[in-house]
Amino acid sequence: MKTASFFSLLIVVQAIVQSAWGADLAPSGVDAWRVGTPMVTYWAGPALTDAVAQQMAEGGFNVVWCSEQQLDTAQRHGLRAQLSDGLLRPATLDDPAAREKLDALIARVRNHPAMYSYFITDEPSAGAFPPLGKLVAYLRQRDPAHMAYINLFPTYANNQQLGTSGDTVTAYREHLRQYVDIVRPALISYDHYQFAKNGDNGQYFLNLAMIRQASLDARLPFLNIVQACTWTPSMRVPTGDEMTYLVYTTLAYGAQGISYYVYCHPGHTGAIALPDGTPTLIYHALKSLNREFTAIAGQLQPLRSLAVYHLGMKPDGTVPLPPDAPFRLEPAVPDMEYRVPERVRGFVLGYFGQANEPTHVVVVNLDYKAEATTTVIGPGRLELFDAISSAWQPAAGARAELKLPPGGGRLLRLAR
Template identity: 65%
Template sequence: MGNAIRVIWAGRALGSRLTAGVAVALVWIGLAGPSLAEDASRWRIGKPIVTYWAGPPLTDAVAAQLAEGGWNLVWASERDLDTAARHGLRAQLQHPLLHPDSLDDPQRRSELDALVDRVKNHPALYSYFLRDEPSAKDFPGLGRLVAYLRERDPAHLAYINLFPTYASNAQLGTEGDQVTAYREHLRLYMEIVKPDLVSYDHYQFRANGDGDQYFLNLAMIRETALRADVPFLNIVQACSWTPSMRVPNGDELRYLVDTSLAYGAQGISYYVYCWPNHVGGMAGPDGTPTPLYHAAKVLNRRFEAVAEELQPLKSLAAYHAGKVPLGGTALPDHYPIQIRTISGTSQETAEDGEGWLLGIFGENAETPTHVMAVNLDYRTARTAEVRGSGIWETFDPEGRTWKEAGPNAVPLDFPPGGGLLLRRK
């Protein structure tokens, strides 16, 4: 997150309880070994994550506002777990004992064990917060702590958040050019820490223009998560904390959410919800919702619905049509799914303007079935024709239903920075 003030409230897994029938079956095949039973109790993401960094203490009023806005994972102290549960929220626990040093001190280790025993069966608990933006030199200690918590409480996530691509070599703890150093940072993290989820933050909305590494970072995280077969979470910009950065508007926030979905994210987080000396965010110092809160209130439910629809599928590709950003992959000319701009404020085609993003999903690479198509122009609503053999359907996130759009080549209207989920029958 870039500074020590960032606080994350995360939510609880709805649990991995077995039905009685499945439990009996597991006992019966207990001959099939403890590994199967252990895997059944291992943390799973469940409902896609919608959370935030840096917010006020979790009172009932704050929890109610979060729930109303579509957040489903909140930051919590041990005493806040009951508050989260009252509002149907999952909770990410913060505690000083959740630190690698606790394993080397017998007294602190005993206190950590007691903490885990107290909270692991709480209905709101989803995850343990361990660290924000560690250096590679911190990975061995964090790996020990992740393994220790996984042994004592496999049902809950041990959460760590990583640096963005624009972190320095000194911060990353690796050497080389920007891409080389970051790739090595990710490799060491996955190899040593072995996380169940990859989380990172990246902020590109500057006072004058945008940074150029947003899609590079998305692509590298997507690749890392796919290789390890774990989900990933993107922490995106929702404020300004320095004159060099701007507060995004609702269309820019939609762009961040929908591009994350197209790259396969199963979690979204906003920096910040509310924090002193930060402009924008989701609420003012007195708790009054900002315009971004009202934008996120719609986007949060869309994110959860679309991500849940895509959760059983594999992210097969993320292709850019038109302008290809740094780190992006151009849509192949003969790929069976194509997109073409047919209207907008300018007479652009898919080869100019801000271009389009196609997130391709399916059960295997030979049969791509789902497409998250995103208008990468967050200033302009545009109409595009999506082409591909078969009958196209579009997904309605609000009703969680599919509606037929037409055969082979269908024109679709996209809001600024917005996307649509489609599938082929």
């Protein structure tokens, strides 16, 4: 009788919970969301037709934005889908009728093979974090296998936009802290657009460094949204070599996702495709770069970003290479004065490994206007990763000579 009464009580409690929230919870045993294949996506794209999906797949994109009706299109082309729907907003939870519709939407899409994430909002102020946190928790409870996606402001947002106070670093760090603590996201995503007509924004690496640290502290992956267009006379359209620089610096700092602003959108010039669907020069550059990103980030996924060091110019937020660094460059790279808005020149070394032992390094040529030749010296025999073939190749012992294209990089590791 006690056992029967206990189970009867459980049934009553479950019924109360389901009545209060309007839908069954996710089935037990459903795995929590994981990145899986490193994310390559975009912002502001066209409606997902078969022709668009094919172009995106051929371009190396693997996460697309779509409606519920377009999930099948994504699946046909082997793409993961980020669902966009007007019900995916905090106000829905305060309206019983709208919440019931949201519950029905979740029930319909959570088992779809293409489903990957839910788009929630872009660049919220800290004051919006509590209701966003409730919505993220609501979605996670009902569909833990699919991420609730929110994108954050860059460092150059003002205090009113961020909803925090202080200088650039203080306000932004507090914005990130509140976001992680209150919203409890599965991923940290942000945007930063640095290519202006008169030069480069000086906070690109500061922003990367702060996002990297927040992601490490929270043990969350992060995604970087980078510039692929101009939308105002003060900004410029990036070149293919500048896109290479954005991809490889993002890798060196440990991102598991990259996104491009924009794919195609009115009022934006450059981008990845024209309004009639014609691919741009940026699209053709990204066809290879996207696959390189996926291959290298996939190799780094089981590892932890241990350090990022800059040689040559050192913008705000960067750290110089210590004298006893296990991976170093020859010849030694001299310090160079950096002044905004000039382009950064020198190298980045991103260290990766398990525990605190660096076993992998991403080396990036920061000059997106010139090739660079250097030699990596490691603490043991080295191997180089070919991002095109996804194969490791032996180097000449503990030395590896690199000829890096403008803005390009290579992944190396200690031989196994």
